[in-house]
Amino acid sequence: MFKKIGIPRALLYYDYYPLWHTFFENVGAEIVLSDRTNNKILNDGVKYCINEACLPVKLFHGHIVNLIGKADCLFVPRMKSVARNEYICPKFTGLPDMIRSSVPNLPPIIDCEVNLRKSNAQLKEAFFEAGSFFTEDKARIWTAAQIAMEANDRYRKQVEGGRLPAQILENRQVPDNDGLRIAVIGHIYNLYDDYINRGLLGKLYENGARVFTPELIQGGIVDGNAAKLDKKVFWSFARRLMGAAMHFAEQKNVDGVIYLMSFGCGIDSFIAELCERRLRRQTDIPFYLIVLDEHSGEAGINTRLEAFIDMLKWRKRNDSDLSAHG
Ligand code: SF4
Helix, strand or coil, rough: CCCCCEECCHHHHHHHHHHHHHHHHHHCEEEECCCCCHHHHHHHHHHHCCCCCCHHHHHHHHHHHHHHCCCEEEEEEEEEECCCCEEEEHHHHHHHHHHHHCEEEEEEEEEEEEECCCCCHHHHHHHHHHCCCCCCHHHHHHHHHHHHHHHHHHHHHHHCCCCCCCCCCCCCCCCCCCCCCECCCHHHHHHHHCCCCCCCHHHHHHHHEEEHHHHHCCCHHHHHHHHHCCCCCCEEEHHHHHHHHHHHHHCCCCCCCEEEEEECHHHHHHHHHHHHHHHHHCCEEEEEEEECCCCCCCCHHHHHHHHHHHHHHHHHCCCCCCCCCH
């Protein structure tokens, strides 16, 4: 039996940490989180991961390296699908194999499969597999699973109610600004990892902006908007981003939209384009695309962000009828 489990503070940590944390705690595991992303984690990620991967996957490798020697085992679930008839990016499916083949001196990896494409029943198997590394008591594992699912539901409700938990925001307080209203669209692990996005949300808050992200919109609204597309987007996270963009385009309740895109991400490469086209067709809301990779410099992002904010302020003050698209 293992005692300490290492969980990388990367990728789906931002979506599922309350679920995982509650579950492992209730089966008696001690949880070790990797450090917040820093320069060493980025460098290790770039060193050990294949060049072709996107920045978030490279960073995940760095977080794995950060946990070596701190835990008896690492949690890298093989995530295939998190919703009926949908998939998530294939990189999540291959993540345990990528890690095993790229990072040396690893402790054992718990890589239970999560595939809810056909039904939620498979989740039970995943819980039993993961829990069996810490206890032989099946009743305890099932009780832990139920408590964890309740924690997950509370977390979703809290986020959709407009409040991001402190642990996700890394204990930063969100100011109640009433200046510009700016939507920031992107994968959750790009939005809330301050290192990866060069402190984007903090900079917007400092400029008095109120920030809206896809997670803060109720799931039903996102789903309803995404369903209006001619063809179903069958990648769960892409559907969330597209549904959010369509919501902002329909409500016209933001002054600007920023899309955070990972270089090398197939999903972002066309969802960003679809979001921009939708906004241009339906609104005159300015759109700003930031592409993140390991070479993104903070100064470059700052300069363009300041120009974007100045332009939004100017439009708000003077004439919002002016075209945002030239
Ligand atoms: S969805 Fe895009 S950013 Fe996320 S892991 Fe897949 S390729 Fe990388």
